[in-house]
Amino acid sequence: MSIKENLNHIKSELPPHVTLVAVSKTKPVSDLMEAYHAGQRVFGENKIQEMVEKYEQMPKDIEWHMIGHVQSNKVKYMAPFVRLIHGVDNIKLLKEINKEALKNNRIIDCLLQIKIAEEDTKFGMTITEAQELIKSKAFSELKNIRIVGLMGMATFTEKLDQIKKEFTLLKTTFDSFKTIESFNFKPETISMGMSGDYQLAIECGSTMIRVGSSIFGERNYN
Ligand SMILES: *Cc1c(COP(=O)(O)O)cnc(C)c1O
Numbered sequence: 001m002s003i004k005e006n007l008n009h010i011k012s013e014l015p016p017h018v019t020l021v022a023v024s025k026t027k028p029v030s031d032l033m034e035a036y037h038a039g040q041r042v043f044g045e046n047k048i049q050e051m052v053e054k055y056e057q058m059p060k061d062i063e064w065h066m067i068g069h070v071q072s073n074k075v076k077y078m079a080p081f082v083r084l085i086h087g088v089d090n091i092k093l094l095k096e097i098n099k100e101a102l103k104n105n106r107i108i109d110c111l112l113q114i115k116i117a118e119e120d121t122k123f124g125m126t127i128t129e130a131q132e133l134i135k136s137k138a139f140s141e142l143k144n145i146r147i148v149g150l151m152g153m154a155t156f157t158e159k160l161d162q163i164k165k166e167f168t169l170l171k172t173t174f175d176s177f178k179t180i181e182s183f184n185f186k187p188e189t190i191s192m193g194m195s196g197d198y199q200l201a202i203e204c205g206s207t208m209i210r211v212g213s214s215i216f217g218e219r220n221y222n
Pocket of ligand 1: 196210212214
């Protein structure tokens with residue numbers, strides 16, 4: 001099937017409250033433009049350099065989401081235009097994003113990445129760490145960032161019951177965090193679900209899915 005057909009197929013199944021982020025990492029601009037012409041306006045990349053190059057070449061009504069691990073020293077390159085940063089997992093990075101957002105006279109929206117997978121991953125915070133961060137004085141001083149929700153990645157497994165348990169944990173955490181609201185913490189978005197598990201993620205409360213290979217085909221990392 002073509003990129004357009006894949007997109008239309010996925011979109012026809014989505015409830016209206018769910019945003020589709022088309023994950024275009026490793027794919028050429030021509031593929032992204034095919035999705036753009038089919039009406040897609042939200043794209044996700046996991047490398048800052050690659051996202052900047054695509055941003056420069058593509059129409060300016062696109063929302064660019066950074067879905068990968070962010071290195072502090074590269075935040076400045078995306079600060080002028082990035083719409084949402086999904087994988088924020090420490091205060092040091094948030095401070096850097098805040099600094100670069102201020103330079104650009106912007107408020108940058110971010111999601112806190114929560115460790116929900118059973119497998120050992122380097123990225124993401126525990127629920128307690130996230131709670132402490134949101135309530136900290138350091139966080140309350142950041143005026144140019146806003147945490148608008150949570151992001152999580154389930155364990156890479158075929159076991160649906162385990163994935164479901166992990167997605168449900170993120171949803172429960174999100175609901176419990178809703179009571180914390182402050183000027184820079186406004187939880188609205190739960191980013192969970194990829195090509196293999198987005199239907200389940202939506203059943204578990206996802207409001208934003210990050211889908212790559214089901215739209216653009218398998219990736220080739222050479
Ligand atoms: C690559 C990636 C995706 C998309 O994965 P697919 O299985 O191709 O849909 C989603 N989220 C993150 C964080 C990714 O790095």
